[in-house]
Amino acid sequence: MSPPAALACYRRNAKRRRDAPDHALPSSKQPVMTTHSAASSSGAGGSFYASPRSVHFFVRATDSKTIAMHAAWDDTVGAVLDHLAGCGYGRDLRLLYAGRQLLPEATIASLCLPPDSTLHLAARLRSTPHPEAWQLASHIAATAAAAEAAATSTPSHSLDCLVKEYILCASGSRKRGDRDDPVDIMSTRHRAEEYLDIFLQAGAAVALVRLYLSNSSFFRSFAERAIRCFLSTDPVSPMPPAVKPVTAPVLLEFCRLLSVTTGSKDSLYKSCRYTLASVLCEPLSPLTSSKSPARVIEQVLPFAREVVEVVLSGLTSESMMVTRADLEEFSNFFKVLRHQVHRWMPDGPMRKNLYNREHEHSDTWVWELHEMSMNLLRSVDECLKRLEMDLSTLSSESRGVIESQPLWANRLHILAMLTELDLISAIFEDVAHNLRFVLLAHKAPLNALVHSSKRNEHLHWLVKHKDLLCFEARRNLVLMLFSEGKDDYGELHEMLIDRSHLLDESFEYITQARPSELHSGLFMEFKNEEATGPGVLREWFCMVCQALFSPQQVLFSPCPNDQRRFYLNGTSVVDPLHLKYFIFSGRIIGLAVMHKVQVGIVLDRTLFLHLAGRSITLEDIAAADPVTYASCKRILEMGATDIDELTLTFSRDVHTLGSRRTIELCAGGQDISVNIKNREHYIDLLIKNIFVDSISAQLANFAKGFSEILASPDLQKVFFGFLDLEDFDRILGGSNSTINLKDWRSHTQYNGYKEKDRHINWFWKSMTIEQQRQLLFFWTSVKYLPSDGFGGLSSKLYIYKTLESADHLPSSHTCFYRLCLPPYPSLKVMQNQLQKITQEHVSCSFGTW
Incomplete structure (x- = not known):
């Protein structure tokens, strides 16, 4: 019988106690024993009869099963061991209690065991390097047992203090606030892990839960305070950092015991379950890193299932509300489950036949997890339908108003659920297909949710579905990739600019600042002018960009047919500071986007594609270099004879500052003639050389400057992944049409x-x-x-x-x-x-x- 089942039996009153199906033994010296595996126990079994001259106790076996036994007072420890050996537990067994071995010749009566004690079965005598841990854990268990038996009410007042002391001992510090020499973190965690294992072996967790089940509210409160010491909720006595990641086994034991005795509505149980989900997400949690993935999933799944039911209940309610705590708990449990599934099957999404309930070789947890995921997707689908009906009753002008209202902002948990389902879709291939179908069917509420969403770094997955998003939604997503600005002027990067030296002084202020100093935002004023604030900042952006992109700076060149559109000027090398100015230019563009200022200039497609990490094709150079574009188009339209007459080779001539030099487009390019078979390859190499290779340093520095303004430079690919060139034009350049x-x-x-x-x-x-x-x-x-x-x-x-x-x-x-x-x-x-x-x-x- 598992500890939860034992506790369930323990709570039944005497009238309901009946004889359990015992194994009849031929001798009075052989104790009666009944065994139930932990996996099958549900608390529904009967209790055990014990005569006035017998004792009832539990034995924790080496296979993690808990054995419920009762024996006569004059039975010996050796007789108990013999019986266990006969039940398949092997020879050379030892029984331990409170960290010490029990002598085989000792009688049960001489042990003076407290009621319902837990003994531990071992194949050999295990020595422990932590005798003080056994002593303190046994003292905690004995104190709780004594209080439960109402033997005394005096010791219970220190029960939570004993548990706090035990946790401090596990962390290697007797007194809070000790300033000992630093100890290796891993060794400290290993020590804490051993201490918490002893806490479980000594039966302290079981004893505390038994006391919590007491009919006395006095003892119940003390047990709750002691158990809550593991929940890190006390700001005065927080959980030591070295101990918190390894508390998962103890929390799991508390959850198991409480779930079958108090039920899922109990506040202490819910607190334990919530903390368990959080701790399991710790990177070095021993429960999730050492055990087999399937075993971890089977242990966690019952609690995840309860949380899923809570979330489903909220989604299907009239308000469609799910609390932040429930959503966080759900997310944490599913994070653990996903991690273990990837350990179990690291090669990508499972095939459908692996999670078919009828598939005879599939693990039960596989189809259970799939079924929960599909139920969640169906509920989210229904929520989106209801939101779409709400939107359909509004005019286009009213939609922008409703999206900004707090009521609509309270629907953002549905977007969080979609994010979780996207993560789950990496496990089950049909979840990904059905998720795409749901998003396609409900584009209007999806866009409304994304448009009204606040800063959220978990929405990058939507780049896969950007074709379903409107411009306003995509713009909101990329603006969230910048650091959140500060309203306090003391946090802003301050600049005092002389208008007569606008570009030079702006260059110094921006390039000398660390990227982190620019993330908070800018505060600037012009010398000898009183005006300050956002209006002056907008004016500065427009003036700096006008000067920076001026042809006199030789950094950028306007496209021949669109004077607002610019590409990098390859002749910028004439300026010894040109690379620093490209970093400055990238930062200015990023800051303008971050501050939502339309500066009236836009980037050429070739520059945009480079920033986005995409390749450049012939059609992309039409605006920047119409002459080269037209020449390449003619080559593609020529016949073989006409191409041969051009006598082109895989090289090109470059004129810089009055000098001419030849650049080979590939190794030995001057000796390779262009013909009808290789002309497309020639054009690809020519475009790459002109728009990438020849200006690679300038491009790299411009991209570096831009990425430094994002919350993280790694987000540049995500930023441009959400946008097309036309989107970026609208964000940066604004409208150049006649004012309405x-x-x-x-x-x-x-x-x-x-x-x-x-x-x-x-x-x-x-x-x-x-x-x-x-x-x-x-x-x-x-x-x-x-x-x-x-x-x-x-x-x-x-x-x-x-x-x-x-x-x-x-x-x-x-x-x-x-x-x-x-x-x-x-x-x-x-x-x-x-x-x-x-x-x-x-x-x-x-x-x-």
Whole structure:
């Protein structure tokens, strides 16, 4: 009988106790014994009869089975051993109690065993290097047993103190706060592991649970406090770091015992189960790293199944809510299960025939885990259907509002469930197929969930399904790859820039900063100007990018047919600092994206593809080098004779600073002629040489600068994996189309004026198309609107009425999108004043805080 079954029997009252099916023994010197395996025990068995002249006890065997026995007082330890040997446990056995061997000639009566004691069976006498551990663990067990028997109420007050002392001993420190010389972590953990094993062997865990099952609330509370010492919930006495990873066997024992005695609703059991899930995820947990994977899965699966039922109950409820704690516990248990499955079968997803319930050779846990996974997927599918119905009742304008509401944010646990199912899909091939089908069927709620999601590093798996995501969802995913900025100005990287030395000083501030200093965000101001804040920062970004991508810098070249689109200039080597400037350029682009500033420039496809780690083809160079593109297209269209007449070889001539040199596209390229058979290979090598090899150092430094702004440089591939070039254009460049005046007016509010006032009508009539963008920049420091227009800005725009006279120019608070407009006496006066501030050379630096 396993410990849980023994405890279940122990709790039954005397009326329900009946004789268990005993093995009749021929001699009174042979004890009666009944054995049940731990795997089959459920607490439903009967109890054991013990006469006034007999004793009932348990024996923990070497095969992890617990044997329930009762024997006469005059039976000897040797008789017990003989009986165990006859039951197949072998010869040369030893019985241990409280860490000491029991002499074979000793009678049961002479041992003075406490009620329901646990003895340990060993094939040989085991010596222990930790006698103090046996002594203290036995004392804990005896104290709990004495309290349970109501022999005394005095010792129980120190039960939790004894357990805390035992945990401290396991960590190698008697007193909390000791400052001994550092001990090797692994040896300390090994010591702690041995101590906790002794804790179990001495029966301390069983004794504590028995006391917890007491009818006395007084003793029950002391037992609970003692057990909770293993749960790391006490901020005053936290679990030592060396002990926590190895507590899994003890926690597993508590969970087993409590699950069959108190049930899954018991608060202590739920706390033990929650902590068990957390500890099992520790990298060096002995339970998950040493045992066979199948055995670990069988031990963990019953508790995971309970948590899955809790999650399913929440998903199928009216609110579809799952608490954060339940979700975390579910995630931890499934993390352990996935890890063990990968150990059990490391070669990828299982074939369907391996998790068929009817498959005679499949392990039971395989199809049980698959069944739980499919039930979860079905419940998530139903939740997405309900969310889609909610979205279908809203207009397109209202959807953006509902996605930002806290109620919608409370649905993000469904996205977390999808993440878990994606991880499970690496185990079962049909889960991956069905998950894709569910996402395809519910694109609208999927996009709404992703769009409203907050910082979450676990959503990278969605790159496999980016074709199902809208631009707003993809943009949110990549913005979450940057470190979270700080609102406290003391945490920001501060810059004081002289406008007359804008690029040089900006270069120094940005390149000399450590990447970690830039992750918090930027705070800058211009020398001799009072204005500070986000508006000034937006202005700085636009001005720096305008200067950085200017042809005079020889770093980038505009595409012939699109002056906003730039690729790397191979002649940048003329500047000895060009590689540092490319790091600076990459950082500036990354910071602009991080701060959500549209700077009006975009990257050429060849540069974008390099950052994304993708290969460059002929069609990709059309914008950057239309001449080479057209030449290559003609070569592909020529016949064999025409190609031969070109006398091309696998080389190309390069002109730099008035000198000419020949570069071979491959080894011996000058001696290899281009013909109709190898022309495609020639074109591939030519494109690679022009757009990759010849500027490899510049590309590497630009990419380095950009990746340093991400939360981790390793995320660059994920960042560009979510985006197409058109997406990146919209994020970085914004809209270059004519401003929609109707959209502008609809996103403007008034203070001191009314929408139909004559001054407001004059204002909207005063701007020419050429002046609109300059006025917008003066008003907001936004030169290029987001791709979705004024609705993409972080705030409405405001026009405030001031009391200044007509000779005052309008002023702005760019941080708050606020324009301060005096009540000019006529349309002509207003036009003259607006014309002054919309001249490009004066539209900057007018903003105030």
